[in-house]
Amino acid sequence: MVESWTESMTARERVETIATTLSEPRTANWIAEQADVKWDTAKKHLDNLAETGVILVTEDDTYVPDPTQAYFDHLRELILTNDRAELRGELEAIADRIEDWKTTYEVDSPEDLEATLADDLSADEIRERRQALRRWENSLRSRDTIQTALQLYDDVQSLTDDVPANIRLEGAG
Numbered sequence: 001m002v003e004s005w006t007e008s009m010t011a012r013e014r015v016e017t018i019a020t021t022l023s024e025p026r027t028a029n030w031i032a033e034q035a036d037v038k039w040d041t042a043k044k045h046l047d048n049l050a051e052t053g054v055i056l057v058t059e060d061d062t063y064v065p066d067p068t069q070a071y072f073d074h075l076r077e078l079i080l081t082n083d084r085a086e087l088r089g090e091l092e093a094i095a096d097r098i099e100d101w102k103t104t105y106e107v108d109s110p111e112d113l114e115a116t117l118a119d120d121l122s123a124d125e126i127r128e129r130r131q132a133l134r135r136w137e138n139s140l141r142s143r144d145t146i147q148t149a150l151q152l153y154d155d156v157q158s159l160t161d162d163v164p165a166n167i168r169l170e171g172a173g
Contacts, residue, residue, distance in 0.1 A: 011037045015045040019055050025062035071145075078149040079156045087146050087153075094143045101136050105129065110136045 006014070014035035022031075032042035046063050049055045055063050078087065107113045113133050117126055 006036050011035065011041050012045050015042050016049060016054070019046060019049055019063055020065050022064055025058050025060075025064040027062050031063065074145065075149050075152060076156060078146065079153055080160065082149075084150065084153060087150055091143060091146055091150075094139045094146075097139055098136065101132055105132065110140070 009017070015031060015037060018031050018034045028043045028046055029039055031046060032039045035042060037045075046055065046057075050057050050063070053066060054069060056066050057063055082090075101113065102108060105113050105116060107116065110133055113129060113136065117129055117133075121129070
């Protein structure tokens with residue numbers, strides 16, 4: 001029998017899981033409903049997460065993950081779960097994809113590709129180019145993040161050198 005998440009996680013863990021994975025701002029009521037907790041329980045845990053900087057509270061009293069925290073968590077995970085060669089390999093794969101888009105669409109940049117959407121194209125061709133454009137933009141963001149991870153690699157690794165081997169670092173596995 002599969003254990004439900006209300007049985008396997010505490011109320012705090014459920015609220016935190018929902019709050020830190022939001023893709024758009026949500027109210028305490030919405031989060032409480034999703035986490036299967038009472039409003040006051042959700043509010044207490046959300047306020048605690050906001051105080052610790054894990055999530056942000058908007059002007060209209062909704063909650064959203066802190067994008068800065070998410071970015072640094074992502075950098076940390078990249079560094080702790082990949083070696084330098086793997087990160088460099090991903091940079092090479094991104095460069096290959098970009099070169100393919102440049103060749104396929106005979107453009108030099110995402111902006112040039114976007115400009116071709118106004119050409120006399122079929123709906124399928126426009127959809128294909130829009131998808132390639134989104135992937136290109138995502139690849140550029142990934143490339144920037146991986147380059148930052150490589151720049152910080154030694155610093156982050158040196159900080160974890162003194163952590164005993166039997167301790168599992170959060171987000172690193």
